[in-house]
Amino acid sequence: MPKRVPLTYAASGVDVGIRAQALAALLGGVRYRPPPDHGRPVDLAGHFAGLVRLGRETVALTTDTVGTKVLLAEELRRWEEVGEDIVGVNVNDLAAVGARPAALVDTILCARPDDGVFAGIGRGLDRGLRRAGCALVGGETAVVPDLVSGFDLGGTALGFFPRGRRPVTGERIRPGDVILGIPSTGFHANGYTLVRRLLREESVDLDQPRPGGRGPVGLELLRPTRIYSDAADAIADRPEVHGLVHLSGGGVRNFVRLQSDVEFRLDAWPEPPGLFGWVQALGPLSDHEMFGTFNMGIGFAVVVSARGAGEVLRRLARAGARDAQRIGRVAPGRGVSLPGRSLAYAGYA
């Protein structure tokens, strides 16, 4: 195998810098703010969910797609996992503001509807909705053969704040806070354009296990996004919880979405599961690229006062996250760092 320059997410066709610039061009045109009798948006630019005050309630709205992970599903002819991902990618963004999921609408774009595919997606949706405690209240199925090849799966989730709960925004994060992490179940639904390119270039057989892995590596890569709704719901009322992070696309850089004038120092990051190291070696990809693109084994994080950390860990365990652990702390400074690997990130995008 010839020696190669390390790959990047940008080189695989997804340049987050270009995307950020285009998004700025779009948002530059959107100046309208509605009158207060049309609801009051809560300004949380760049956060995981949009918040709106409606009458006597505050609701949270978030939208996301499963992205190119569906192409892996297509290759393996398995649709339950990505059906479940429609729920996971959305409710985890609600969890990151402390909102409890209430309703989901799905959007399926396809070149041609297929009963078997749709039935599999339905079973996966059901499993995800059950895990999140969320109802499906509608959806859109668009047959657009001129626009998409195969399938695109996305959705929008609506959450709310039970009586007495306030949105968790990160504004109360301060140096000295402790950072707890909850493990992921793999790549969730982020970075698959890059992962798939590596699989293709190295002619990986998806039906075989990777070295050290159990079961076909295709199935390992297809595992659905872990759903953190119950975990977040169990702690979002506690005043010692200062911030919640969903480590989606952008990996550890997601911490910066909570607050930009502290340093998130991830000094106790656990060794990432073997799947991540195996993908990294396929590239090879740099540590900087890996931690700035993928969740690297931790899919959700909680920023909590040092005094409150023990109680929050106990509550997380009772809500099904016995594997939550301390992964770092908040320090004076800016950005995100992993001192053990000499990594630092200044911003999110």
Place this chain on the structure above:
Amino acid sequence: MPKRVPLTYAASGVDVGIRAQALAALLGGVRYRPPPDHGRPVDLAGHFAGLVRLGRETVALTTDTVGTKVLLAEELRRWEEVGEDIVGVNVNDLAAVGARPAALVDTILCARPDDGVFAGIGRGLDRGLRRAGCALVGGETAVVPDLVSGFDLGGTALGFFPRGRRPVTGERIRPGDVILGIPSTGFHANGYTLVRRLLREESVDLDQPRPGGRGPVGLELLRPTRIYSDAADAIADRPEVHGLVHLSGGGVRNFVRLQSDVEFRLDAWPEPPGLFGWVQALGPLSDHEMFGTFNMGIGFAVVVSARGAGEVLRRLARAGARDAQRIGRVAPGRGVSLPGRSLAYAGYA
């Protein structure tokens, strides 16, 4: 030109029967209903929006995409119109349950972000949000070159019911009610896979006016979806308003989504604008196909008690819909009919 069998929407690649069957396969798998402390979905299967009771408020959620109209935008290199459509296709579904728009999230899938395109979409979004009285509170931009060619534009809108207003569901519709219609601005954002196929087959020059038309026919076809939010908001509190219909994909068949055990008798449908007749002749398409696929000049309808019709027309006029007019009535029976054209439709899909 050789004589041809009349075209159908199905023959253009969009078979709504196959879609309905796949959708049934998906929904067959979704059995979960969340516990009441996760919000209470209001069962309105097949209606225009999903409703959820959250604490002391009821909210409405609806999701839709602009579909293949974006391909026309791409050809004409104009993005403001379809940007505005993202708002229109969604808030008009909110209007059909009497909900006032509060918030929108947009979803842009693209092969490659482009500043100029995104800036145009942003200007269009702003115009639509202004017309609807709606805030943009978030969005998703996915760069998925392996999934889409060009751009896909969609969104999800969240609406609510101002204090004292109840959702308008159609359950109170009864024989004797009057049907009022508000004109559309063209094809809105439905049926463009078929329209574009006709344009292509007949090698239509989009830069020229059609016979009898003003301005390039491409621009005529690109006109943004009329937004009915203010009109619906002005009448949704009135008890004499029994039903509201957004004539999106499926044309007049959308009436059946309100109630299946009355006949919607459209005995005063106005002559459709010339653009519709011109497209019909390109096929040629049958009247049955046209009225069951496109809005045919009426984009929104109100079902109102006979006694209340005058007052509702006055309120619509004050809210900017001076062009609202009587288009039919509700009779005992089932389905939708246009007696003047000997057309009848049994169901929606």
